[in-house]
Amino acid sequence: MMCPAPATARSTTTPRIPLLPYVLLGLASTVMSLEPDAEEEWAAVERRGAHLVTRAAERPFIIHGFNTYWLMSFAADEATRPRVTAAIAEAAGAGLNVCRTWAFADGGYHALQTAPFCYDEVVFQALDFVVSEARRYKMRLILSLCNNWEDYGGKAQYVRWGKEAGVDLTSDDDFFSDPTLKGYYKAFVEAVLSRINTITNEAYKDDPTILAWELINEPRCPSDPSGDTLQAWIEEMASYVKSIDTMHLVEIGIEGYYGPSTPELLLVNPDDYSGHVGTDFIRNHQAMGIDLASVHIYSDTWLPDSTEESHVQFVNTWMQQHIDDAANLLGMPIVIGEFGLSLKDGKFENEFRETFMQTVYNNFLGSWESGMIGGGCLLWQLFPEGAEHMDDGYAVIFVKSPSTFNLLANHSRKLEC
Incomplete structure (x- = not known):
């Protein structure tokens, strides 16, 4: 999902904020009550076939998560840093256990x-804070390492850097094939x-707070609809990540479009174009080093003229096909890395958004309860109060939507049974 950069002032200091009590929707809970027991081992999560388990306890691990992409950027500013703690604390209070967020910001603000090989220590310390706060609330992280879109730099910024260095580049898609740009990415x-x-x-590569690395958010390479260019990049970069970090899981970050390797499944895609953007759900996930099958769901933008009933039917079909393929063809857990429904243009009300969310959860829950597959779902996106200016229409703010809080909390309880 494309997302706006924050419009906040930069601070040169990153002090650690004190613990703050929270009372959310009448549920009295404090930051202290959510902290892990000092005696409890914070075990890494690993893949066992199509399921996830915590390494030490050998317990099933189910992802019940959310996206808040701007945590590092907000943590880099003293004025907005408390929003980071609030976002993680409120999510933990609803029983969520995984946050997906950006671990990149390429050029520009914060x-x-x-520049290639150059990193801002203030912003790196802000990312340190995000990781440490997540650990404090027993919240795992999926950290994305780049963006297909221009927000926060992304592959377009890598191409600009390459051109500034005199590299002959003609397209943003050169990010996936040019040796110089691949060198920049690997260094990062x-x-x-x-x-x-x-x-x-603790080194990030040794920290069990991190559940997985994501190679790139929503990669597309439409200049090569065969998928060969992106496939080669995925194979190279997944192997590179694993050469540095053997502990953590790796996912790609693709939206889940079927491609040329499965022509019989192209009709499952939301439209004809999505089958020609250089991604290929089955083939991409057969790359060595990939542990999680990533899928996104945005029927509100993919099917702009459909009825509410059509949206629900699409979600059912889209999810079941990917769940079946992840379990039977790929043998790996599935992660619905982003799903959401925008209220921005007034086409949908919150009641249907909750129906949409419940549909996603029910599809996953049914397959998990049958023993078919593990993984889980991450809502796009969860914000604390005070971050409304970042809302792209998808933001869920608990204090303004207690029924949505209850929906998420109820799903948490079902996953604990």
């Missing part, structure tokens, strides 16, 4: 990577994975 990956957290004194 850049983590200011190494810097993040090898980072020693200044708060926990």
